[in-house]
Amino acid sequence: MSASHDPQRREALIRGLGEILPPDAVLYEHEDLRPYECDGLSAYRRLPLAVALPSTRAQVAAILRLCHRLAVPVVARGAGTGLSGGALPLTDGLLLSLARLNRILAIDPTARIARVEPGVRNLAVSEAARPYGLYYAPDPSSQIACTIGGNVAENAGGVHCLKYGLTVHNVLRLTVLTVEGEELVFGSEALDAPGYDLLALTIGSEGLLGVVVEASLRLLPLPERQQVVLAAFDEVGRAAAAVGAIIAAGIVPAGLEMMDNLAIRAAEDYVHAGYPVEAAAILLVELDGTNAEVSEQVMQVRELLLACGATEVRTARDEAERELMWKGRKAAFPAVGRISPDYYCMDGTIPRGRLPEVLAGIAALSREYGLPVANVFHAGDGNLHPLILYDANRPGELERTEELGRKILELCVAAGGTVTGEHGVGVEKLDAMCVQFTAPELARFHAVKHAFDPAGLLNPGKAVPSLARCAEFGAMHVHRGQLRHAELPRF
Amino acid sequence: MGQGAVDADLTAQIAERVRAAYAQGTPLAIVGGGSKLWLGRRVEGEPLEIGGHRGVVRYEPSELILSARAGTPLAEIEALLAAHGQCLPFEPPHYAAGATLGGTVACNLSGPARPYRGACRDYVLGVRIVDGQGEVLRFGGEVMKNVAGYDLARLMAGAQGTLGVLLEISLKVLPRPQAELTLALELDAARALAQFNAWAAQPLPITAAAHVGERAYVRLAGAEAAVRAARLKLGGEELADGAAFWRSLRELTHGFFSAAGSLWRLALPPATPVEQGLHQCLDWGGGLRWVLSEAPLWDHAAARGGHATCYRGGRTAVFQPLPPALLALHQRLKRALDPARLLNPGRLYPEL
Numbered sequence: 001m002s003a004s005h006d007p008q009r010r011e012a013l014i015r016g017l018g019e020i021l022p023p024d025a026v027l028y029e030h031e032d033l034r035p036y037e038c039d040g041l042s043a044y045r046r047l048p049l050a051v052a053l054p055s056t057r058a059q060v061a062a063i064l065r066l067c068h069r070l071a072v073p074v075v076a077r078g079a080g081t082g083l084s085g086g087a088l089p090l091t092d093g094l095l096l097s098l099a100r101l102n103r104i105l106a107i108d109p110t111a112r113i114a115r116v117e118p119g120v121r122n123l124a125v126s127e128a129a130r131p132y133g134l135y136y137a138p139d140p141s142s143q144i145a146c147t148i149g150g151n152v153a154e155n156a157g158g159v160h161c162l163k164y165g166l167t168v169h170n171v172l173r174l175t176v177l178t179v180e181g182e183e184l185v186f187g188s189e190a191l192d193a194p195g196y197d198l199l200a201l202t203i204g205s206e207g208l209l210g211v212v213v214e215a216s217l218r219l220l221p222l223p224e225r226q227q228v229v230l231a232a233f234d235e236v237g238r239a240a241a242a243v244g245a246i247i248a249a250g251i252v253p254a255g256l257e258m259m260d261n262l263a264i265r266a267a268e269d270y271v272h273a274g275y276p277v278e279a280a281a282i283l284l285v286e287l288d289g290t291n292a293e294v295s296e297q298v299m300q301v302r303e304l305l306l307a308c309g310a311t312e313v314r315t316a317r318d319e320a321e322r323e324l325m326w327k328g329r330k331a332a333f334p335a336v337g338r339i340s341p342d343y344y345c346m347d348g349t350i351p352r353g354r355l356p357e358v359l360a361g362i363a364a365l366s367r368e369y370g371l372p373v374a375n376v377f378h379a380g381d382g383n384l385h386p387l388i389l390y391d392a393n394r395p396g397e398l399e400r401t402e403e404l405g406r407k408i409l410e411l412c413v414a415a416g417g418t419v420t421g422e423h424g425v426g427v428e429k430l431d432a433m434c435v436q437f438t439a440p441e442l443a444r445f446h447a448v449k450h451a452f453d454p455a456g457l458l459n460p461g462k463a464v465p466s467l468a469r470c471a472e473f474g475a476m477h478v479h480r481g482q483l484r485h486a487e488l489p490r491f
Numbered sequence: 492m493g494q495g496a497v498d499a500d501l502t503a504q505i506a507e508r509v510r511a512a513y514a515q516g517t518p519l520a521i522v523g524g525g526s527k528l529w530l531g532r533r534v535e536g537e538p539l540e541i542g543g544h545r546g547v548v549r550y551e552p553s554e555l556i557l558s559a560r561a562g563t564p565l566a567e568i569e570a571l572l573a574a575h576g577q578c579l580p581f582e583p584p585h586y587a588a589g590a591t592l593g594g595t596v597a598c599n600l601s602g603p604a605r606p607y608r609g610a611c612r613d614y615v616l617g618v619r620i621v622d623g624q625g626e627v628l629r630f631g632g633e634v635m636k637n638v639a640g641y642d643l644a645r646l647m648a649g650a651q652g653t654l655g656v657l658l659e660i661s662l663k664v665l666p667r668p669q670a671e672l673t674l675a676l677e678l679d680a681a682r683a684l685a686q687f688n689a690w691a692a693q694p695l696p697i698t699a700a701a702h703v704g705e706r707a708y709v710r711l712a713g714a715e716a717a718v719r720a721a722r723l724k725l726g727g728e729e730l731a732d733g734a735a736f737w738r739s740l741r742e743l744t745h746g747f748f749s750a751a752g753s754l755w756r757l758a759l760p761p762a763t764p765v766e767q768g769l770h771q772c773l774d775w776g777g778g779l780r781w782v783l784s785e786a787p788l789w790d791h792a793a794a795r796g797g798h799a800t801c802y803r804g805g806r807t808a809v810f811q812p813l814p815p816a817l818l819a820l821h822q823r824l825k826r827a828l829d830p831a832r833l834l835n836p837g838r839l840y841p842e843l
C-alpha cells in the first residue's frame with residue numbers, strides 16, 4: 001500500500017521528520033505544499049506527502065535513513081526550474097528541498113576550485129569567484145535561480161558550453177548520499193580518480209542515483225576580452241549554414257546562438273535589445289580570448305557571415321551593448337511567455353549539419369498542427385529549443401501540443417540526434433526514450449539504478465521508462481520479435 | 492588479426508564470442524593493440540582480439556565528430572585528423588606502436604594537455620559496446636549534448652573493458668591550434684609549481700606545463716597573436732623541438748623514465764606542495780607527478796587528496812585501493828553490466 005493511502009506511514013514520516021528538523025523545516029499542510037507542486041514544467045502538478053527543508057548534510061542523511069526505513073520515496077529539489085518534471089513530487093513521497101544547503105564552503109584561488117553546497121545558485125559561484133579573476137563556466141539561462149545540485153542532476157549546459165563544456169566537464173568532485181544515508185565521494189580534486197567514473201555517471205542522473213550534498217567546481221580565468229557579433233539573415237536556412245561555416249573555418253566561438261523571427265520579436269518587445277525585428281533569423285556569435293586574438297577572430301567571423309548571406313553584421317560597441325545583446329537571448333523564454341498563454345519547450349539535439357533540414361521539418365509540423373513554434377537555441381551544439389505556443393485553456397490544445405512535441409523529437413532522433421540535450425527526461429520524455437533506446441539498453445539503465453538504489457526510492461518513475469510502458473507505447477524496438485529479458489521486473 | 496590493414500566490421504563475431512563465453516562461463520581477456528597489457532592487473536582468460544574490428548565509420552570535419560571502430564589504430568586516426576587540420580585535443584599516449592582507439596578510451600589516457608584541454612573521457616560522445624551477456628548496446632551518440640539516459644558512454648572510459656567490450660566510439664574533435672611553441676625556464680620544482688598555478692589562473696593560451704630536472708617547460712598554443720603576446724609575458728627561451736619534448740614526456744621515453752625502479756603515477760590536486768627528497772618530475776601543471784620509488788605510495792597519495800597508480804614494477808596491485816563502500820558499489824555496477832564477471836576480470840581490482 002502506498003503511503004498516501006496509508007495514514008500511519010504519513011504520520012510516522014512527519015513525526016520522524018519532526019525529530020530531525022526544526023518545525024519551520026517540515027511542511028505538510030495543504031497550502032504549504034502548494035509551492036512545491038511542480039517545477040518549470042507546470043503542465044504536471046502533484047502534491048507530496050510532505051516537504052523537508054534541511055540545512056545540514058547530517059540532517060539530509062538522517063532524512064534519507066528515515067525514508068529508507070519507512071520505504072517512502074524521495075524526490076530531491078533544488079530551485080525547481082527544471083523543464084522536464086524531474087522535481088515533480090510523488091503523491092506518496094517526500095519532497096526533499098536542498099535549497100537551504102546554500103553555503104559556498106570555499107573558494108580556492110590557487111587550485112581554482114569552488115567547494116559548494118548543492119543549494120548554491122549557479123550565478124552565485126561566479127560572483128564569489130570574480131574578485132579572483134575566475135568564474136564558473138556553465139551558464140544556463142536560468143542561472144540566477146537554478147542550483148548547482150540541479151545543474152549536476154541535469155548536466156546543465158549554457159550558452160558557453162560550445163567552448164567550455166557542460167556541467168560534466170566542470171565538476172571535479174561530488175559528495176553524494178546514498179538512499180541509505182551513506183556518504184560516498186566521486187571524483188577528486190586531482191584531475192582523475194581511481195576506479196569507475198562514477199562522477200560522470202552521477203552527473204545527468206536526475207536525482208535517481210544519490211543526493212548530492214557537496215560539489216567541487218572547476219573555476220576558469222575570466223577571459224581578457226569578450227566580444228559578440230550579431231548577424232541578421234533573411235532566411236533561416238542561411239543562418240543555419242553560417243553556423244557550419246564558422247566551425248568549418250576552425251573557429252570555436254565561446255557561444256553560438258540562434259533565434260528565429262518569432263523569438264526575435266518577443267525578446268525585442270520584452271527587453272529592447274536592439275534586435276533587427278524584420279530578420280528571419282539572427283545569430284549571436286561570442287568570441288573570447290586575448291585582446292589580439294579576439295580582434296583577429298571578429299574580422300574573420302564578420303567576413304564569413306557576410307559571405308554566407310548575412311544582411312547585417314553588427315559588433316557590440318561596448319560592454320553594455322554586449323550585455324544587452326545577451327540579455328535578449330537569455331530572456332527569450334520568459335519573453336515568449338508574454339506573447340502566449342502557455343509555451344512548451346523542447347530540447348532535442350541533432351548533428352549540426354542537419355540544422356537546415358530539421359528546422360524546415362519543424363516549420364512544416366508547426367503548420368500541420370496549427371501551433372506557432374518559436375526557435376531560440378544553442379546552434380553551435382545543434383541543441384534545439386523549439387517553443388510551442390499554445391493555450392492550455394483551449395480544450396485539446398495541450399494534447400495537440402504534446403503530440404507535436406513528440407513529433408519534433410522523433411524528427412531529431414531520425415536525424416541522428418537525441419531527445420534531450422540538457423533539460424533531462426524527467427516525466428516528460430519517457431515515451432520519447434522508448435524511441436531512442438532498445439529494450440536491452442533500457443534494461444541496463446534499470447540495472448544501474450538498482451546498483452545504486454536497490455529499493456528504488458530515489459525519484460522513482462523518472463528518467464528511464466519501464467519496459468512495460470514502452471511496450472504499451474508501441475515504439476520500442478523489439479528485437480527478434482520478442483521482448484528480451486522478460487525475466488526482469490517491469491520497473 | 493591484430494594489425495590487419497583492411498577495415499572490417501566484426502560486430503557480429505565479437506558479440507557471438509561473448510555470448511558463447513557467457514553460455515560456458517569462460518572469462519575473456521580483451522586485447523586491442525596489446526600496447527597497454529601492462530597497465531593493469533593480469534587477466535586470466537581466453538584472449539578476445541579486437542584489432543581486426545577496425546575502420547573510421549564516420550568523420551565530418553565540420554561537425555567536429557569522429558566515429559571509429561575500437562580496433563582502429565590511434566596513429567591512423569591522428570593522421571586522418573591532421574590531414575583536415577584537426578586533432579584529438581587530449582593527445583593520448585600510445586605507449587607502443589599499434590595502440591588502438593579502444594584501448595585508449597578503455598584506459599582513459601590523456602597527455603600533457605589534460606588540465607587545459609580536458610581528458611579523454613571529456614571527449615567521449617557515444618559508444619557501442621558488447622556487454623557481459625553478449626548484447627550489443629549503444630549509449631550516447633554523435634551529438635555534442637545528450638542527457639537521455641545515464642552516461643554509460645563516459646562510464647566506459649577508464650573501466651578498462653570490465654563493463655563492456657568497446658566496439659565503436661564517437662569522439663568530439665577540435666581544430667589544431669594555429670600556432671604552437673614551447674618555452675623552457677630555469678626554475679626549481681617548487682617555484683615552477685607556484686608559477687604553473689598562478690599562470691593557470693590567468694587568461695593565457697597555455698596547453699601544457701611540466702618540470703623535469705631543473706627546468707620548467709610551458710607550451711603555448713592557439714591563435715598566432717595570442718601565442719606571441721604570451722611568449723613575451725612568460726619569458727624563458729624557446730625550445731627548438733618542443734613537440735619532441737612533449738612526446739617524450741607523454742610516451743614515458745624521456746631520460747627521466749630510464750632510471751631503474753618502480754614508476755609511480757600520482758594524480759594530486761595541482762597545488763599540492765612539491766615533496767622534497769623524491770625522485771620525481773611534474774606534468775599536468777603539477778597535477779601529475781611521476782615518481783621513482785621502491786616504497787608503495789598509496790598512503791602518500793591518499794593523504795594529499797589524490798591517488799597513485801603503479802605504472803611499472805607492480806602486477807598484484809596497480810590501482811589505488813578503493814574505500815570499502817565504494818568498492819561494494821563498483822561490484823554492484825560490474826554485476827549490472829557483466830553479471831557473470833567474464834570481461835577482463837580482475838584487471839582493475841581483484842574483486843571486479
Ligand SMILES: Cc1cc2nc3c(=O)[nH]c(=O)nc-3n(C[C@H](O)[C@H](O)[C@H](O)COP(=O)(O)OP(=O)(O)OC[C@H]3O[C@@H](n4cnc5c(N)ncnc54)[C@H](O)[C@@H]3O)c2cc1C
Pocket residue numbers: 039040075076077078079080081082083085086087098118139140141142145146147148149150151152153154155156157158159206207208210211212213333334422423459
Ligand atoms: C527560463 C529557463 C531557462 C533555462 N535555461 C537552461 C539552459 O540554458 N541550460 C540548461 O541546461 N537548462 C536550462 N533550464 C533548465 C533548468 O534551469 C536546469 O535543468 C537546472 O539545472 C535545474 O536546476 P534546479 O536547481 O532548478 O533543479 P530542480 O528543477 O529543482 O531539479 C532538477 C532535477 O535535479 C534533481 N536534484 C536537484 N537537486 C539535487 C541534489 N542535490 N541531488 C540530487 N538530485 C538533485 C531533482 O530531483 C530533479 O530531478 C532553464 C530553465 C528555465 C526555467
